[in-house]
Amino acid sequence: MSSAKPKSKKKKMQPSKKPKIILLTAVIFAVLICTILWSSLFKAYPVEGKKQMLAIGQGDTYSGFIDRLVKEDKASFPIVLKLYQKLMIHDTLKAGVYEVRQGMSIREVMVMISNIDNAQMNRILVIEGTTFKQLIDALKNDPLVTHDVSNLPYSQILQALDIPFSHPEGLFAPDTYFFAKGESDKKILKDLYSRQMKALDQAWEKRAPNLPYKDKYEALIMASIVEKETSVDSELEQVSGVFVRRLQQGMRLQTDPTVIYGMGDKYTGNITRQDLRTPTPYNTYTISALPPTPIALPSKKAIEAAMHPDSSNNIYFVATGNGGHKFTANLQDHNRAVQEYLAVIRAKN
Template sequence: MAQPVKRKAAKKQSKAPFSKGKGLLVILLIVLMGLFWIGSISLWKTYPIQGERQLISVNNGETYTRFIDSLAKENKVKLPIVLKIYQKFMIHDSLKAGVYEVRRGMSVRQVLNMMSNAENAQMNRILVIEGTTFKQLIERLQQDPLVDKTVVNLPTSEMVQALGIPYAHLEGLFAPNTYFYNKGESDKKILLDLYHHQMENLDAAWAARAPNLPYKNKYEALTMASIIEKETSLDKELPQVAGVFVRRLQQGMRLQTDPTVIYGMGERYQGKLTKDDLRTPTAYNTYTMAGLPPTPIALAGKKAIQAALHPDQSNNIYFVATGNGGHTFTANLEDHNRAVQQYLAVLRAKKSGATP
């Protein structure tokens, strides 16, 4: 009677390894199916475009993380974390600025891979931001691998001669905007395009300028526009800032604007102005000199140029930051001093952690 019992037990033991292996296989299939599903809705998903081809512009300095987040926000991709993991471990490179052509049927993975190599760009995107200096523009072109360098590495005097621009000082003469050029376009062509755009903006605004402005010529208007550009980032404040500076010139007051002092200091400026800096004369220190500085101090945008030639008609001759964005404009010293105290109170409140 013992033998049948032993044979029965042996049968049961022989089934156990088979059942365990089958379970592992099922788990593995589930995992593979899950990974395939995740990939199908993220990496291998067709990149959504309108039409057969679409251009995508990538800004200089933009990161994969920011690019993927923007795609997710626009509901163009799902599971952005998967895309970020793929980029980190499989692409091993940074997002390259340029204009890329995405064709219908390309997957998200293909698009991400394409943007890691600037050679894949169809066009080069040149972004010139309002308020940047000519020096910063030149550095941007020098560092751009898609620009053919023919003049940007020359000394300024030779660059002026090579460009054929009738000004000895090149600051402010180039229009901020977003431009698209073919890969390998020369820096000379780019700079001349920006110069002609700026002159067109200035000529049009000068022809339609308001009466009785304190400028001898349109170059002085451009100089004023560059100061206005550096004083506020709010479009609605541009005519107000222009009005303050125009009235100061008309009344024989000094402009007393910090951006001109900073520009005149050049490399000596380390991020903070002191009282000594304001008292130290330079060709651009509008605390120690009367009138406008000799040249623009930055690249002024079209709106700042318009403001310089169409200032507001208030009586304000002072303005100070609010500490919470924007400025307070006032017409007399008493109100201005009060606004200054309010600004200092906001700064103290922020420093102490209290609500201003």
């Protein structure tokens, strides 16, 4: 009787778990990518109502635009948006005003604002303290503006606009002006003139008593000087007060911006002692009154400051070297402030 060997049981092969893990990982990764893309590129741009206007300024960048969207909780994952712009759009932002319709994605908006042909409107930013020449140059160089008058001599521009002044400086509001494509420079200038005259009239009606101005045009001249002397809003009335008291006391204004304006194209960035001694109609180191015209386009705030100077006794001021100015009432204190300013400059250098 033979003894049979017991049969060995074969172990059943268990299916590997690796493919399932890989598949699950791929699904999770795909979901994550889709979520990121939706939250960044394909998320609807938030619009109040059926449509709204989106203004892009001169010099604005995609990076700044995207950062602003994220800060306002309108978009997520800025790195994805910036990468998409670099790889797919390439172009820079084009200044203008664009119509964003309800349902447009952030990606569609980004593409739209890279093409100026999509702009519904454009805008001109007139900076406070810039000159009429700079305003005219901006109009000349804007391809969306119809050039009717900007290439004319200044006297003919004023005549075409029916403006009863012999010099254009100061007469136009430094403001952000929105206009449709093809708007004429004539209409833009008329509107800016109207805004400036309205601001001047309103301030003149509410002016402080006993101001040393013969008329509101002289107040406009003063406003332009105040505008050029400080970029700190809180100092506007103090600067105005210094110059008003100088006029009242028969002192010369002695303000550098008037010298620079009188030099015209001769000014190359520095003023010499010879420049201060060289007479021009605008050099307030050599004339004992206001210059004959404004020297820049003053803001509404500067116009109001010219009408409401501070009530201190200060008749001098000098830069501190750290931003702003130090105001003083006598020459001794002023000279001390000058030495303090020079010490700050030497320390910085």
